[in-house]
Amino acid sequence: MSEGSMRYDSAPARRRTILEALRTSGFVSVADLTRELGVSDMTIRRDLRKLEQGGEVRVVRGGVSVPHGPLHAPAFVSRAGIAAAAKRLIAETAVELIGPTDTVAIDAGTTTYALAEALPETFRGSVVTHSVPVIQLMLNRGSGRIVGLGGDVLPESQAFVGPMTVDATARLRVRTLFLGAAAADDRGVYVATDIERPTKQALIDIADQVVLLADHTKFTTSAPVLLCPWDRITTVVTDRAPSPSIRDQLAKSHVTLELPRDSFD
Structure with missing residues (x-):
């Protein structure tokens, strides 16, 4: 021995x-x-x-x-605990859409952070992000290239936002954006505050395809700021199928719905 x-x-x-x-x-x-x-x-x-x-x-x-990433901001940790099992299922499903050398953008938020956690050790592509926890996670793991988008820090979401962030985003191109949201309904995708909207829209604009990561609670809650209609989304990855009216809108907008193999439905 x-x-x-x-x-x-x-x-x-x-x-x-x-x-x-x-x-x-x-x-x-x-x-x-x-x-x-x-x-x-x-x-x-x-x-x-x-x-x-x-x-x-x-x-x-x-x-x-570590339990909720290298940063332990109370608001971020609290949100990470909501539907945590669902977020992990979503992340494990969504990561299958990423190739080993892809260039992807990862939005700020706890569901998108779960996707960063799910990236395999073999990933050698590039991650564009304005999420401070995602940047720190990627640095600690030491796999793949990180392109951080600077700007003013929004403490509630642990993310860079503002004109500097938008300007930095406009000079880039990514294959896939993995987008987070506060809510979604028949009209489209919503965020909680207008200060988040320009950065998320800038990320949508530079992506060849946009994948919304949203657990089932996002389809039954509300948020005040409309981010985009469904025709700006390519794919929705969620843990439970949304209501028939939302599924109809997804079909009309040619949005693919992806559910985990072991989803709760």
Whole structure:
């Protein structure tokens, strides 16, 4: 037995080491943990499940991260906890739309952040984003290129917004924008505040296709600011099919509806 495996032959010791690594980097892969701790992949995954049950970590594709990303702003963390299982299902479905070298834009928000968490270790493309948590997550993971859009920081969404952000966006082009929203109905997609709208619209304008990530609660709530009608959206990824009237509007606007294989319907 190697010195490393003797040191980490107890579950409490391994879990302490995992937490120490997370405090340093914010994300650790399963492959790195098995190599460092000298135990099997199955043992590491069992440790991670135990830590996740205690709320100490968040298990994501390929590894583990701190519970709600490197930033713990109360408003962001609170929203991340709403329909968390649904957001994970949506992210796991949407990530299948991304190629290993694609250039994508990831909007600010907790559902879109879940998509960033779901990116595989093999991703070597580029991520354009104005989300501070997404930027920090990508930096900690060290995979793919990050193009950060600067500007004024909106504390509630942990995102850059404003004229500088819009100007920076206009000089770019992406294959796919993964868009978040506060609400959606028969007319289209809504945001909570008008200050968010210009940046989101600028991202829509530079994308070849726009994928809306929205859990089922977004189709039964309301928000005051109309962002765009359905004809600006290419695909909707959600965890439950929306109402018949919304599905009719999606069909009329030629919007594809994607549901997880193990959706709640």
